Amino acid sequence: MASANSINNNNEEKMDMDIRYKFTTVKTDVEANGTAPYDPFKERLKLEHPTTDGETLTHLLKASLGTGILAMPVAFSYAGLAGGIFATVLTAFICTHCAYVLVKCGHTLYRRTHRSAMSFSEIAEVAFENGPAWGRSLGMPTSYCIRFGLFVTYFGTCAVYTVIIATNFQQVIEHYYGEELNLRVMIALLLVPLILLSWVPNLKYLAPVSMVANVFMGVGLGITFYYLVTDMPPVTERPLFQPIMQWPAFFAIVIFAMEAIGVVMPLENQMKTPQNFIGLCGVLNQGMSGVTLIYILLGFLGYVKYGDDAKGSITLNLPVHEIPAQAVKILIALAVYCTFGLQFYVCLDIGWVAIKDKFTKRPRLVEYVMRTILVAAAVLLAVAVPTIGPFIGLIGAFCFSILGLLIPIVIEMVTYWDEGFGPGNWIVWKNVIVAVFGIIALVFGSKSSIQDILALYA
Numbered sequence: 001m002a003s004a005n006s007i008n009n010n011n012e013e014k015m016d017m018d019i020r021y022k023f024t025t026v027k028t029d030v031e032a033n034g035t036a037p038y039d040p041f042k043e044r045l046k047l048e049h050p051t052t053d054g055e056t057l058t059h060l061l062k063a064s065l066g067t068g069i070l071a072m073p074v075a076f077s078y079a080g081l082a083g084g085i086f087a088t089v090l091t092a093f094i095c096t097h098c099a100y101v102l103v104k105c106g107h108t109l110y111r112r113t114h115r116s117a118m119s120f121s122e123i124a125e126v127a128f129e130n131g132p133a134w135g136r137s138l139g140m141p142t143s144y145c146i147r148f149g150l151f152v153t154y155f156g157t158c159a160v161y162t163v164i165i166a167t168n169f170q171q172v173i174e175h176y177y178g179e180e181l182n183l184r185v186m187i188a189l190l191l192v193p194l195i196l197l198s199w200v201p202n203l204k205y206l207a208p209v210s211m212v213a214n215v216f217m218g219v220g221l222g223i224t225f226y227y228l229v230t231d232m233p234p235v236t237e238r239p240l241f242q243p244i245m246q247w248p249a250f251f252a253i254v255i256f257a258m259e260a261i262g263v264v265m266p267l268e269n270q271m272k273t274p275q276n277f278i279g280l281c282g283v284l285n286q287g288m289s290g291v292t293l294i295y296i297l298l299g300f301l302g303y304v305k306y307g308d309d310a311k312g313s314i315t316l317n318l319p320v321h322e323i324p325a326q327a328v329k330i331l332i333a334l335a336v337y338c339t340f341g342l343q344f345y346v347c348l349d350i351g352w353v354a355i356k357d358k359f360t361k362r363p364r365l366v367e368y369v370m371r372t373i374l375v376a377a378a379v380l381l382a383v384a385v386p387t388i389g390p391f392i393g394l395i396g397a398f399c400f401s402i403l404g405l406l407i408p409i410v411i412e413m414v415t416y417w418d419e420g421f422g423p424g425n426w427i428v429w430k431n432v433i434v435a436v437f438g439i440i441a442l443v444f445g446s447k448s449s450i451q452d453i454l455a456l457y458a
Contacts, residue, residue, distance in 0.1 A: 043116035068257025073302025213338030220331035252445035397445025405438030
């Protein structure tokens with residue numbers, strides 16, 4: 001009986017550690033005796049407003065189909081037509097694999113610790129604390145670094161999205177009214193619409209917004225494809241491969257555009273059937289397969305059409321005075337606006353976890369006050385520095401390379417340290433390759449962003 005009481009006390013401590021959700025797992029006496037394995041996924045049935053596989057897929061598509069896709073033609077100029085296709089598939093495979101590794105380790109740690117959900121930072125913390133002796137003191141510092149990196153990156157992304165929305169609307173309005181508008185005023189006018197979007201309570205209700213964003217982006221890309229295939233020069237005019245020394249610049253652009261590691265665990269944590277997130281035909285593979293095809297198509301056609309004249313955003317190559325081209329700007333602005341809610345959710349998730357235990361009275365009111373303050377801060381940052389894009393690009397290149405590629409493989413090594421790394425230690429060799437890829441993306445992504453900053457203030 002004393003043993004059972006001890007087990008229950010341990011579970012109460014685990015309830016205190018589960019800071020993300022109102023539900024937790026209680027370890028029964030039968031489970032403690034080992035007669036019934038713990039199933040963390042059954043606890044998801046108790047989750048308020050769980051998302052379906054389709055809703056999760058919609059969010060994942062929107063997270064990966066950001067404005068970075070518009071830079072694919074210029075990325076192809078660094079690798080060539082055939083090289084660009086191969087390198088895009090390789091990049092998508094590595095990014096998807098790292099997300100898969102993170103979720104797989106999370107599922108393993110759920111069972112080990114009898115918890116039903118964990119964030120990215122919590123997975124890292126628990127992996128180190130339950131891993132080899134040399135790394136147990138690294139759990140908390142790693143967790144703090146992940147949370148800080150994710151918050152800074154996604155908060156900065158929210159500010160950049162605000163600038164992108166305002167800039168697209170500004171260009172269209174100036175074209176039709178012939179008067180120059182103040183960009184800072186346009187950004188400030190977005191404050192109330194963005195606050196209203198941030199008040200969408202959870203990912204379940206945000207799914208229709210992501211669906212609308214996908215529709216806007218799809219129509220905008222459809223019009224763009226029309227321009228690309230109209231009077232397109234012969235494919236033979238473009239090189240199939242570029243010198244290999246130019247390829248790192250390609251990888252830096254595509255990783256920054258495609259990487260969405262910050263939303264992976266929030267999406268998985270809200271799923272009713274999280275076991276369907278990974279697997280051969282899981283939500284992750286479905287979403288990234290579709291995203292990869294769209295990236296390849298836009299990059300290939302854009303490079304064939306414009307060659308080395310392709311600009312950082314393919315929309316800048318479209319005819320300025322034609323109505324369809326103006327429609328593309330409006331549609332992309334609306335798509336980015338709808339995407340703001342999903343990017344903001346990462347910041348909200350991290351911020352709310354940090355303060356929720358201090359505000360037990362009227363937590364719902366405090367949460368919405370925090371939502372409002374965070375949006376206002378992002379808009380004020382955009383108003384103060386409308387040229388913030390290159391700076392966030394530098395932060396993103398640094399954080400996404402580390403958080404999206406390097407940290408997941410470290411977590412995998414620590415999680416399975418005692419179980420071994422497969423025949424011939426193939427997991428170790430695989431992770432060495434991913435690490436080299438991540439370091440290349442880190443170095444060249446940071447270099448490209450620094451060059452953009454220097455060019456901005458030259």
